[in-house]
Amino acid sequence: MQTDVPHSGSKSANLQELCVVVLGASGDLALQRILPALYTLWSLGTVPARLTIVGVALTRLTQDEYRQLALNAILAKGEPGFAADPGLSPADFVGRLHFLTGDLQDSTVYRQLKSSYLGRSRQNALFYFACSPQLFGIAAEKLAQNGLAGMDSQAQGFRRLMIEKPFGTNLQAARELNSLLHRYYHEADLFRVDHYLGKDAVQNLIYFRFTNTIFEPLWNRKYIDRIEIVLAENEGIGRRGSYYDQAGAARDMLQNHLLQLFCLSAIERPANLSAAALREEKVKLLRSSRIPQHSRELPAFVRGQYGTAGLPGIADGRAYRQEMLVHPQSTTETYVALKLYVDNWRWQGVPFILRSGKALSQRYGEISIHFRQCPIDFPGAARGANRLILRIQPEEGVSMRFNTRAPGGAEREQEELVGTLRDSASAAPGPYERLLADALHGDNTLFIRFDETEEAWRLIDPMLSSWDQPGFCALQEYTSGSRGPDISCLYRNHPAWQQNSVIA
Numbered sequence: 001m002q003t004d005v006p007h008s009g010s011k012s013a014n015l016q017e018l019c020v021v022v023l024g025a026s027g028d029l030a031l032q033r034i035l036p037a038l039y040t041l042w043s044l045g046t047v048p049a050r051l052t053i054v055g056v057a058l059t060r061l062t063q064d065e066y067r068q069l070a071l072n073a074i075l076a077k078g079e080p081g082f083a084a085d086p087g088l089s090p091a092d093f094v095g096r097l098h099f100l101t102g103d104l105q106d107s108t109v110y111r112q113l114k115s116s117y118l119g120r121s122r123q124n125a126l127f128y129f130a131c132s133p134q135l136f137g138i139a140a141e142k143l144a145q146n147g148l149a150g151m152d153s154q155a156q157g158f159r160r161l162m163i164e165k166p167f168g169t170n171l172q173a174a175r176e177l178n179s180l181l182h183r184y185y186h187e188a189d190l191f192r193v194d195h196y197l198g199k200d201a202v203q204n205l206i207y208f209r210f211t212n213t214i215f216e217p218l219w220n221r222k223y224i225d226r227i228e229i230v231l232a233e234n235e236g237i238g239r240r241g242s243y244y245d246q247a248g249a250a251r252d253m254l255q256n257h258l259l260q261l262f263c264l265s266a267i268e269r270p271a272n273l274s275a276a277a278l279r280e281e282k283v284k285l286l287r288s289s290r291i292p293q294h295s296r297e298l299p300a301f302v303r304g305q306y307g308t309a310g311l312p313g314i315a316d317g318r319a320y321r322q323e324m325l326v327h328p329q330s331t332t333e334t335y336v337a338l339k340l341y342v343d344n345w346r347w348q349g350v351p352f353i354l355r356s357g358k359a360l361s362q363r364y365g366e367i368s369i370h371f372r373q374c375p376i377d378f379p380g381a382a383r384g385a386n387r388l389i390l391r392i393q394p395e396e397g398v399s400m401r402f403n404t405r406a407p408g409g410a411e412r413e414q415e416e417l418v419g420t421l422r423d424s425a426s427a428a429p430g431p432y433e434r435l436l437a438d439a440l441h442g443d444n445t446l447f448i449r450f451d452e453t454e455e456a457w458r459l460i461d462p463m464l465s466s467w468d469q470p471g472f473c474a475l476q477e478y479t480s481g482s483r484g485p486d487i488s489c490l491y492r493n494h495p496a497w498q499q500n501s502v503i504a
């Protein structure tokens with residue numbers, strides 16, 4: 001893939017020897033996503049055979065205990081859907097894992113990393129920031145100050161940082177983090193992760209929109225009544241309480257994943273598929289977008305938190321406030337919904353309703369395009385509006401709802417035409433495999449440029465700060481295993497809204 005910033009030139013050429021350092025190595029992200037993805041890449045030969053992985057975390061674990069944890073996590077993922085070399089088993093892979101107990105705020109661990117694993121300057125190294133987002137700045141700074149990475153490091157191999165989301169906690173914090181990073185690093189060595197961009201189904205949105213001539217003429221305010229984007233999850237927060245209670249749904253899902261889906265649904269056609277062209281369109285769209293004025297009578301957003309169980313299986317029957325490492329009076333939202341408008345010729349007046357929540361009745365992600373009601377009808381028959389659904393997960397598909405005449409009868413009914421493009425067990429590499437491989441090759445196409453993140457914060461910052469005003473947007477409790485809080489207020493005053501068609 002093309003990149004818009006040159007990567008580190010000669011430093012990218014030699015991929016024979018690689019050290020991956022995972023910061024925050026005992027957390028769910030590292031164990032359940034990053035290590036299994038690294039295993040897959042290693043077993044496919046995508047990463048060098050001379051691979052060392054060093055996990056760093058505050059948790060006290062011996063090397064063997066860590067290897068066992070990693071092995072369990074990789075085995076629990078099952079076989080990758082595509083052919084891996086059977087000679088390269090998960091047990092062989094975990095033999096390459098090393099573990100360091102250490103505090104990322106303290107220089108000792110960086111000195112240990114250097115003396116034990118990263119002493120050779122020709123070695124390439126990738127630092128994966130899977131630790132608490134509050135530590136991103138300090139860890140980046142310490143890596144550079146200890147000569148492990150950064151523009152002043154003596155390394156001849158590349159030294160790259162993959163930084164998870166959320167990037168900052170608001171606009172100002174994101175800017176501060178970014179300028180700190182730029183003090184020590186070249187932009188070409190920074191890979192800001194949003195793993196949704198590594199999903200095949202998400203990439204496919206661009207192709208769907210811009211290579212099918214039948215959709216483009218309809219993709220505007222003249223034919224579309226509203227667009228709804230949903231990322232629903234049926235699990236609670238599991239072991240991630242200490243992170244999630246600081247983040248909440250808005251910072252965990254909305255500022256990044258949901259807004260990326262919004263961008264891909266609404267941008268203009270990029271000049272080409274390069275990172276630069278795509279990002280330009282996304283930033284332009286975000287700059288033209290706004291959350292409308294919020295009031296009690298006409299809300300623009302809703303936030304909720306899961307309470308006790310509706311279904312015993314969901315979040316193990318626990319309310320959010322009973323989850324491990326969550327404050328018992330926490331007001332962190334586990335559900336967020338909001339309305340956006342885009343002030344341009346294509347979308348003026350068309351609401352985009354975005355929502356995401358934990359501990360809901362089902363896990364799915366989709367973009368649902370609600371077309372306008374047909375302007376005139378035959379007498380006596382109800383007419384439904386057409387709807388096109390682009391399903392992102394669990395399986396990737398497209399469905400279209402249209403009106404037909406019931407066989408043999410005078411009545412009309414709505415038919416759903418459903419097409420599955422790929423199921424979840426498809427042979428495509430997962431998002432973390434793809435993003436890790438791209439970062440190793442210095443390709444930043446599927447990573448976030450700072451101005452994207454900045455515009456996303458600019459858009460939602462006023463909403464986040466208004467939540468501090470008492471009663472302005474009260475936190476609603478919803479039953480876990482339900483569909484979440486009632487968000488019909490977001491559609492108030494919207495002429496074409498039919499209650500039954502909105503909340504899936």
Ligand code: BG6
Binds near residue numbers: 233252253
């Ligand atoms: C992560 C969030 O970025 O995405 C998690 O931190 C969330 O809270 C996850 O569960 C969802 O990703 P996916 O790929 O399972 O939809």
